[in-house]
Amino acid sequence: MKFTCLSKGGGFHFSPCHMLNVSGFRILLDCPLDLSSLALFSPVPVAHQAHESLDTDSVIRKKQKIEKTLDANDLVHAEPWYKTVKNLHLWDASFIDVVLISSPMGMLGLPFLTRTRDFSAKIYVTEASARIGQLLMEDLVSMHMELRQFYGPEDSCFPQWMRWEELEVLPSELRKIALGKDCEELGAWMPLYRDDVSNLEEMAASLLKDDESAEEIEKLVFICACALDSVRVGGSVLVPIDRLGVVLCLLEQMSLLLESSSLKVPIYIISSVAEELLAFTNIIPEWVCKQRQEKLFSGEPLFAHVKLIKERKIHVFPAVHSPELLTNWQEPCVVFCPNWSLRLGPVVHLLRHWCSDPNSLLVLESGVDADIALLPFKPMAMKVLQCSFLSGLSLQKVQPLLKILQPKLVLFPKDLSCKIQISEANMIFLFSENETLRIPSSKESTDIDIATDLASKFRWKTFKQETITRLEGELFMDHGKHRLLSGFQPANSKQQRPLVHWGSPDVKVLLTELSKMGISGTIKQVTDDAKSEDDAKSENAAAIIDIHDPEKALIDVRETGTVIIAANENLASHIVKAVDIVLDGI
């Protein structure tokens, strides 16, 4: 087995990406997109500030590479490209056999992969992840449309901003986004796919469910409290958080809080896929936590938003310009909308609208580089609340998890290894990005199942320490298991005589055994052999037994072998029987 970490990823939205080679089968684990790199681009510019980047001042300044504080003009004003996993390009997609997707975010990069020539891997993903992932991709495509419409159709396959001279004049922070730390990520940029989401092979898999931790709930309560403060003073709240779970919980908490505060503040959800996504969350009871599952059993909707939408406390609109939104709009309000990169989607328009309002609140996920993210909207008077949410497994939980799983081998990221002590019972391999790790097989032998009917026919022989038997049958492979079943031939038709011998025969004992069978002979010393007389073992090692009764025969006994010379089949076979007795054999 060989393991290569293609990308460590970064946070909830950019899952890690690995390549596993198991006995020649190439398995890709997740295929995400690095949406954080969208920060490089400017959101759709508003009319009066369009193409400022081309004015002479800024060009000169850029050329002179004067480092100064970043401003919105430093961003790339072009149709955004999207950053895929850079090291994935080093692999031939047509050699991938299987793709395993662990989460909706883990499949955002799939269309780039599936459209490559000769891509023929099977993709496995749970039905729920596939559906949500597909909606996320559709939303991305629809948000991107706005920018595509603005910049018009692309004329070259190599955009202006990717030219070296353009990249060189980028401020260092942005250059890092564009090129990566080691200036090798340029190849990872791709123009976005169109609305041709691939067919996915679906398969159910199980999910490790975790209890919602109290800490996470506290964070949500805090956000809601801050939001309430803002709307009380007439400000609006903008929540560009794209974590479905967080949004669903916030929706419930927020509407409860607003209701109890008797403030008539509407909640809007603006996204091209929001309606479908919200509907979908209510038909996957198998995938939600135990407490929510109880709602299924008592006949209530899994999430309260069903009721809230019906009561018109939550409004769902496909886009900022949809007519229903325009007729229903009232401020202050609470808006949930994509995208957390602040470069795409409804959030761009709303942020422009509210950025100068000191009473309004923007809720961001931490992990987003707020300086760069907010660049196009400066100066910002709006309050910003950055909040971190649990993503993935926390380091403290690694140890307990390993205790439950008791794996023989553990692969662990090198850069995290210093932060945690893993008990020595586990074999640990540390991996780092783009470094292939050879994982030794944990077994030197294969498990085999032997059918009982075959096993019942064994003829056991006992030796000093072991009991051994010959076995014969037909070997089958089934679901990765080896099975030995009875063959076609009945076992008793086979010769039951030992075929392999070991040990050294005692000639005298052999003679005694022969005489018991009515065969008599004499020991004749061999002298003309290579064995010298003074060899201590020579008596046993090299001797010839001269059989004269019932017929003439010879037994040539040496250290490494015995030769039976007889003219009669019957006699020969009797001699072998005697040899079997004095030797060990099977």
Next chain:
Amino acid sequence: MAIDSLVLGAGQEVGKSCVVVSINGKRIMFDCGMHMGYTDSRRYPDFSLISNTGDFDNALTCVVVTHFHLDHIGALPYFTEVCGYKGPIYMTYPTKALAPLMLEDYRKNMDRRGEDEQFTSDHITECMKKVIPVDLKQTVQVDKDLQIRAYYAGHVIGAAMFYAKVGDAAMVYTGDYNMTPDRHLGAAQIDRLQLDLVITESTYATTIRDSRYGREREFLKAVHTCIAAGGKVLIPTFALGRAQELCILLEDYWERMNLKVPIYFSAGLTIQANMYYKMLINWTSQKIKETYATRNAFDFKNVRNFDRSLINAPGPCVLFATPGMIVGGFSLEVFMQWAPSEMNLVTLPGYCVAGTIGHKLMSGKPTKIDLDKDTQIDVRCQIHQLSFSPHTDAKGIMDLVKFLSPKHAILVHGEKPKMATLKERIQSELGIPCYCPANNETVTVPSTHYVKADASETFIRSCLNPNFKFSTYSSVDKSYLDSKYSKAASGLQVSDERVAEGILVVEKGKKAKVIHQDELLLMLGDKKHEVQFAYCFPMHTERLQKTRTEELPSADTLLCDLDKCTLINQLSMKLSNELSDANILDLGEQLQVESFRVSICSKNSCPHRLSHSVHNDSESVFLCCHWSLRDEKLAWKIISIMKSSSPHTT
């Protein structure tokens, strides 16, 4: 090792499905149903056969319920709350969600019939709390040794077939299933598994059905004709399943035909049930599933709630009323009112349990039905029997059994004579031993058991090596003997029978290991001692010598190389005539058959010669043979052939 299947219900009948399977020390109860045709103790399975002390927790490892129909779950609250079983119970999410509705509806109806209440509303709630929901294809480790897994079965929402595995023994209990998709559900789906036993339903053991669309049209036509003439349509169903399926059908038809006649759900069929269906839409067919976002297929537009005052209201209507098969309760109440009018229509499912009114209506065309001693119902209304069913037909059962190819099959949930026919077919067509036990009978079948060992790589590789055998066949085949082709048909036959040969070594305190013969001595740390046979014997080649060496001046010396080869060659031909299937290698100076080698001995005193009375003349030549133990028989045969005649004679 054996698998014992104790059939507590649905043995040679339909009703109170319940099979207790003991498999490698684990005991699983599949389904815990009630019989709708009885009101006495025969209504429930005879649980005392599981444990006469009533200690069910120790007697059973778990209970598995396949779907929410009462004949599969009806006795569960009684078993857990009255009998006191406290162990794990498994069912799918929809079954867990919907079963309480079914049970509650049934319980209410039983109240009305004034029977002894066998379980209460609280019993149902408490019972359902013990249920562990499972998803399709989710492997559940019940305990260290027992694994169960659910597979989609069609039939009703949430219906599942269950796979159970203990050690190497494995089985499938199908519950009820449908092999073709219907209006709202998909067809049953299962993996190809290695099974010792399949227990399958056999409701339609001998029926073969064609497409369901024609049959659906018949139903819609009957309903439409009735309401067009101002009649009332009564559709007695159980709370869930059939009701939603027919409702989807009617909604669709209503929309197409622009009908405004009301469709009612009786109290038992609360519209709330549709709430569950909406959440569980992922368990329906692909087509319905796709509607979740736009308009959930279970948002019925034309459906309203019914109350008793509407029974005699004027005008046409369609009413879904519980319970099905007109067992009693509200559907019976409405039936008594509507049956006397020939304008009205009653639709009945394809199958009604014996003892129900539904069953009486279906058998013949009764004009009067005696409800009890005092009550008689005039039946003048029309009866329509639904000819589509959520059960698989005989072909579907055969297909499934063939697909799974278990070592044994047991039929339950069917009618005795039809089951016997199907059993014969399974045995004769599929060659699978099949049983139809009656209630309270036990069927015992052997179970698979494997001995576990480690196998060395060399052993595995040696097994995978091709083992080609070439044999020439001539057409002495009797069937071709008199045909003119008899001469032409001869050729080389190649077979590849791969035989796994190895040695199993068991050392104290270690796992048994299968190794290749060559690895044994290394493992034991001993040296090999080769035991061989050898025999060097003279052969008279008088005539051969004379014909071949006339011109040679010194005939008393050794044969020249050329002649050695000629002799070997002749021997080889001789042997190949006598031993048709041996692989004879002519190596020039040496002849080899398996481990047997023969060459012309040129030594004056070969150690393999027994008599040294050498006739050192031209008529004699020594053939020195040696072979290993493996080919003892073959070797003696070759020697006797060589001795029997001079090679020259051929």
